[in-house]
Amino acid sequence: MARQSASSSFMLNVHAEPDSVQAAFLRRALSALERIAGNVPTKTLTEILAAPTDVGSLAQLLSRSEVVGSAVTDLDPLAPALARNVEHRQTLLNRAGGALSADEAGQILGITRQAIDKRRRAGTLLAVREGSDWRYPVCQFDNGEVVAGIPDVVRGFGAASPWVALDFLLAPDANLAGRTPLEALRAGDRDPVMRLVRGFQGDGFA
Secondary structure: OHHHHHHHHHHHHHHOOOOOHHHHHHHHHHHHHHHHHOOOOHHHHHHHHOOOOHHHHHHHHHHOHHHHOHHHHHHOOOHHHHHHHHHHHHHHHHHOOOEEOHHHHHHHHOOOHHHHHHHHHHOOOOOEEEOOEEEEEHHHEEOOEEOOOHHHHHHHOOOOOHHHHHHHHHOOOHHHOOOOHHHHHHOOOHHHHHHHHHHHHHOOOO
């Protein structure tokens, strides 16, 4: 454990000023991770390390209430659920082919960043929040255009989180012969997708 603490101190010296807010956050985060990891079986850690990204590994660790322990869940009962949500969002972005900045999305569509922001506000582009930034899932673009029907889906889920719209687009559905709504839209089958959107609205999903 002493060696881990020394390593943590080294990381703080390398990546952050000792008195910065970043350093304070890293001290608390690393301290919590040391306490949790110290009680996790090697087999479990090996499973967690199999996640494809650093964020995925961290989310898997924190999402297991039996791993983080009652000391953590008693203080913050929502911690495992929040971690699972982070992991799910990362999975969605991976399935979406990643996400682009406004500048990058503008390059694909041949328009300015300001025009991208305007389309997002109008509900004609799907954008998800990551920290303080809006990011644009790659899957909605095809040959320099937005896939036909995407704006209808985005507006259909306007009362919900954009993450809900992305989850909907990427989830296979028996009503679409096992295809995802995104696959159906790419094939030109807008009407059955919109029926599903209206169905979710009727169930209070949006």
